[in-house]
Amino acid sequence: MATTLDLPAVVMGRRPVHRSARKLADQASRAAIENAGLQGDDIDLLLNVGIYHERNMGEPAMAALIQEDVGINPEDPHVGGHGSFSFDIANGGCGVLTALQVADGFLQSGAIGHALIVASDAHPGHGAAPGFPFSPSGAAVVCSWEDGPIGLAGFRWESAPEDGYPFRSRIGFEHRRNVLRIEKDADFETRAAPWAAKTASSLLADHDMRPADVDLVVASPLTVAFLEGLSAHVGIGMERFLVVEGAEHVHTAALLVALAAATEQGRLHDARRVLLVSAGAGMVVGAGVLIRG
């Protein structure tokens, strides 16, 4: 038994047209639940890891709104039913991987049977984010505890020492209004790649694996600079990396976008050992491994 992932659902909005991050999340969530052959009420835990949404809302958790929209046990507690729990996790570009670890924990302990992880980002609207750099995008995946073909086997995390933060996102008061500014140094990906490779190598060592044992690498961000840097530093050829054309500006949903592409291309089906790697602001880097039982 292990935590298995169903086919992720991906919903892309059109740039630069503003689309509601919540609606992207809603659509992706419904599609992911359908992909898993489940009903909304089957979901026990909903984790939202998207960061940029309508009006930069700070409360409640966006996950609660998604839960209500999708109709996942939204009603008051009553006899004969069961509830669901929703909250947000924020860990930049590492959100999906973080949520996978959290969901895996509750699946392992038997607290839940199914978790839904959803990521979406879009311009927060009202002119509050000039130069917003990310593609409007949403993705979701259902995780279950079962005898599946390929399951999560472990995670590793590292954070780089404070180095001036090459990726910064903040809302500040400018010219009598609150404005979201997202700044990324040009060398963010090339600085993140060696840290991500170090973390991935530690994870492989945990599982007595060598780089040559990895059949497929699914990594985010989906920029060429990061993927090529990671490939070089971890010692796994680019032919074993998942590259998704046109997805380099997808933010928190990137790992799920890549996983969906891997599934659709049949590459996940053929893989015995899949390395998941993410790098986010901070820098925080994480790695996970899927192993076929």
Add this chain to the structure above:
Amino acid sequence: MPRSWLMMEQSPNPGKAPYVARFESIGRRLPTTRLATEELMATTRHRTRVDLERLTGIHEHRVAAEDEDSLSLAAGAAADCLRRSRHSAGDLQMLVSCSITKYRGGLDTWLEPPMSLAVAQQIGATKAMTFDISNACAGMLTGVFVVANHIRRGEIDCGMVVSGEYISQLGRNAAKHVRNIMSSELASLTLGDAGAAAIVERAPEGVTGISVAGFTTVSEHSRLCLAYPARHDPGARMFTKSRAIQRVAIADTPILMQEALDAAGLSITDIDWVIPHQTSARAIRKGMKDICEALGGEPRNEAVVTVDHYGNTASTSHCVALVEELEAGRVKAGDRVALLALASGLEIGIILFTVDDELVSRYGNDA
């Protein structure tokens, strides 16, 4: 899988989650500046005719000084927690920041990198996996739920849950807009600033620790309290339907509390202390009276109230109150405590734990 309404974990759970988690240390950071409710209400732009002190039982709030923010309050609480603990920052394998507010350097909200990383860097928790949880005022208890899960499975031995809430500025913004008792921003005037941190660790054998933790989101009420950055003012604004939240909380909490108590094999009369989310003294007393009536019994002591002198410190409120009771020596070893989260979402969560003598001794008190 047992089907409770709460998503619930209970100890012991042999096989799947064989270890027990416990609170090892809890710390807090309270700003020294006090703001009387009367002073705050004197700043309202409109003549509101609202006697907020009588309405809520809140006499004063703690408010951050100019050089304080969400990060400094969180880091200060983390340092206080470590000062009481036998752990050093280097022992922490996970650090989760759970605040609603993420202000650094004044009223700049940092979305990335996460607050957790900044706290870890400030206290030297170099080995900790870091991430933020956002779950309104249920944030810290959600963080405890997640960290405890990792401990119970043996994934980690020790983690910290931390939050810094520089949230009184919502009151400053609300003071410009509140016109009368029906204002949806009235609840913003109850807020106070604080930081809190808790170290959760694997309990030694024989220690009861956290016996049950259960949470649910009654999301058909998800839009009863919403907060956003203000359009034309620094900081944020919050819009709350307080009466509707109170009504739902009173209706829904008994069935959920009963589930948690049943899982622990306890009744409400076995609980020594209930520490609810600190919204208003009047709401807590009225709510607990109704909940106890529905449960057919009362805890051994009156519900803990600290909101009267700190204000509603959002996600930190349970830990701020728990430290207060531990420092005062009122909570003793062997006491059973129910932490009751109630938050925008609508989030309802319950953590039942037994205080042990080590925790009591960290506050200069004997078991």
